[in-house]
Amino acid sequence: MxxxxxxxxxxxxxxxxxxxxxxxxxxxxxxxxxxxxxxxxxxxxxxxxxxxxxxxxxxxxxxxxxxxxxxxxxxxxxxxxxxxxxxxxxxxxxxxxxxxxxxxxxxxxxxxxxxxxxxxxxxxxxxxxxxxxxxxxxxxxxxxxxxxxxxxxxxxxxxxxxxxxxxxxxxxxxxxxxxxxxxxxxxxxxxxxxxxxxxxxYKKSKSCYFFDIDGVIYENGSEFWEPRWGESKVMINAKNKVNDLFNSGNQIILTTSRSEEFREKTMNQLKNDGVSYHQLVMGIFHGTRYMINDYSNTNPYPVAKAINTKRNSCDFIEMID
Incomplete structure (x- = not known):
C-alpha cells in the first residue's frame, strides 16, 4: 500500500x-x-x-x-x-x-x-x-x-x-x-x-521522496547566469543516492523553481545524466517549502520529514534514514 x-x-x-x-x-x-x-x-x-x-x-x-x-x-x-x-x-x-x-x-x-x-x-x-x-x-x-x-x-x-x-x-x-x-x-x-x-x-519500508533539482542533485544553476539551467553538472553522489532509492521501490518526485518552459530541456538533462524519477514538478516557489501530511493508525506518526541540505554539498545523503 x-x-x-x-x-x-x-x-x-x-x-x-x-x-x-x-x-x-x-x-x-x-x-x-x-x-x-x-x-x-x-x-x-x-x-x-x-x-x-x-x-x-x-x-x-x-x-x-x-x-x-x-x-x-x-x-x-x-x-x-x-x-x-x-x-x-x-x-x-x-x-x-x-x-x-x-x-x-x-x-x-x-x-x-x-x-x-x-x-x-x-x-x-x-x-x-x-x-x-x-x-x-x-x-x-x-x-x-x-x-x-x-x-x-x-x-x-x-x-x-x-x-x-x-x-x-x-x-x-x-x-x-x-x-x-x-x-x-x-x-x-x-x-x-x-x-x-x-x-x-511493509508500508513504512517504502517512501515518497521530494528532491529539489538545483543545488541538491545538480550544481545550482540559473536562468540568466552561468551555469544555466539544463547545462549545470550533475553531482554523482547525489544522483547515485536518488537512483538507489528509485531502484529500491521508493517514489521519486523532482521539484524545481525552473519555469514550465524549461520542462523539455530539464527532462533531456535528467535523461542524459541518467537520473531516475517518477514525476517532475516545475515552477515551485523559490522559498520555504512545507510538507503537510496526515497520520493515523494505518499510517503511523511521523508521516512527514524534512531535510535541510547546504547547497551543492550532498550532505543530505547521510541524513536519509
Missing part, C-alpha cells in the same frame, strides 16, 4: 496474467461490513466472488466449497491472501506443486508459523511439517492439477480429522500418502504480511 494499493492488490496483481480466472471467497459478515465483494469486482472486473455464510474449519474447507460452488474441474492455484512472491517458471497444468522459499535466502522471514517440506533427490516432496525439517518452507501457493482429486482427498482427511483447523498442507499429506506426486516450485522475493504490524512495517 506504499503506492496506495490495498493488500489484496499487492497479493493478486502479479498473478493475474498467469491464470485464466481469479476466484475469491468472502465471509458474509465481512462482505456486509466492508462491501468486500463490490471492491473485489472493481479491482478485478473479470473475477468471481463467493460469499460464505459461516466461518469454515480452515483454508482447505474454504477451497473445497469454492471448487464445488464455481464448478472448477481443471488445475488451479490456491494463493494465500496475505503474501506475495515471484516464480521463475510456470506451473505445469498436469503437475502438483507446493511453492517454497529457501529460508537461507529469506533471513527476514519469521518461520515460527511456516510449514516446511522435505524434498527427495528426485525433486519430489516427501512430506510437510511444522517442524524445521529442511531449508525450504511453504510460501503460500499450492497448485493442484485436478480439482476432483483435491475434493476426494479433502473428504478423506475430513473423515480422519474430528477437530482442529483444516490446512491445505493436511490435504497434501493425504495425497502424498496416496502416491500423488508434488513438486517444489522454488520462489523468490517473498513478502509476508501475516499480521497488521507486518503490513504497517
Amino acid at each position: 506504499s503506492s496506495g494499493k490495498l493488500m489484496i492488490q499487492e497479493t493478486v496483481e502479479s498473478f493475474t496474467s498467469h491464470f485464466e480466472q481469479i476466484f475469491f471467497a468472502v465471509l458474509k459478515e465481512h462482505d456486509e461490513k466492508f462491501h468486500a465483494s463490490i471492491i473485489l469486482k472493481k479491482l478485478f472486473p473479470t473475477s468471481k466472488v463467493m460469499i460464505i455464510n459461516e466461518v469454515t474449519r480452515g483454508q482447505a474447507e474454504t477451497i473445497a466449497k469454492m471448487i464445488e460452488f464455481f464448478n472448477i474441474t481443471d488445475s488451479f492455484l490456491v494463493k494465500d491472501s496475505d503474501s506475495n512472491f515471484k516464480f521463475s517458471s510456470a506451473y505445469e497444468s498436469d503437475k502438483n506443486y507446493v511453492s517454497v522459499c529457501n529460508a537461507k535466502k529469506t533471513p527476514e522471514t519469521l518461520l515460527y508459523n511456516k510449514s516446511f517440506v522435505e524434498i527427495s533427490n528426485q525433486e519430489y516432496i516427501l512430506r510437510t511439517s511444522l517442524d524445521i525439517i529442511s531449508n525450504y518452507f511453504s510460501c503460500g501457493g499450492y497448485f493442484f492439477s485436478n480439482a476432483s482429486e483435491f475434493i476426494e482427498n479433502f473428504y478423506k482427511y475430513e473423515e480422519m480429522q474430528m477437530e482442529g483447523e483444516f490446512f491445505i498442507a493436511n490435504v497434501i499429506d493425504v495425497m502424498i500418502d496416496d502416491n500423488h506426486i508434488f513438486h517444489p516450485k522454488e520462489c523468490t522475493e517473498l513478502k509476508d504480511w501475516g499480521t497488521f504490524e507486518d503490513w504497517i512495517n
Whole structure:
C-alpha cells in the first residue's frame, strides 16, 4: 500500500496474467461490513466472488466449497491472501506443486508459523511439517492439477480429522500418502504480511521522496547566469543516492523553481545524466517549502520529514534514514 494499493492488490496483481480466472471467497459478515465483494469486482472486473455464510474449519474447507460452488474441474492455484512472491517458471497444468522459499535466502522471514517440506533427490516432496525439517518452507501457493482429486482427498482427511483447523498442507499429506506426486516450485522475493504490524512495517519500508533539482542533485544553476539551467553538472553522489532509492521501490518526485518552459530541456538533462524519477514538478516557489501530511493508525506518526541540505554539498545523503 506504499503506492496506495490495498493488500489484496499487492497479493493478486502479479498473478493475474498467469491464470485464466481469479476466484475469491468472502465471509458474509465481512462482505456486509466492508462491501468486500463490490471492491473485489472493481479491482478485478473479470473475477468471481463467493460469499460464505459461516466461518469454515480452515483454508482447505474454504477451497473445497469454492471448487464445488464455481464448478472448477481443471488445475488451479490456491494463493494465500496475505503474501506475495515471484516464480521463475510456470506451473505445469498436469503437475502438483507446493511453492517454497529457501529460508537461507529469506533471513527476514519469521518461520515460527511456516510449514516446511522435505524434498527427495528426485525433486519430489516427501512430506510437510511444522517442524524445521529442511531449508525450504511453504510460501503460500499450492497448485493442484485436478480439482476432483483435491475434493476426494479433502473428504478423506475430513473423515480422519474430528477437530482442529483444516490446512491445505493436511490435504497434501493425504495425497502424498496416496502416491500423488508434488513438486517444489522454488520462489523468490517473498513478502509476508501475516499480521497488521507486518503490513504497517511493509508500508513504512517504502517512501515518497521530494528532491529539489538545483543545488541538491545538480550544481545550482540559473536562468540568466552561468551555469544555466539544463547545462549545470550533475553531482554523482547525489544522483547515485536518488537512483538507489528509485531502484529500491521508493517514489521519486523532482521539484524545481525552473519555469514550465524549461520542462523539455530539464527532462533531456535528467535523461542524459541518467537520473531516475517518477514525476517532475516545475515552477515551485523559490522559498520555504512545507510538507503537510496526515497520520493515523494505518499510517503511523511521523508521516512527514524534512531535510535541510547546504547547497551543492550532498550532505543530505547521510541524513536519509
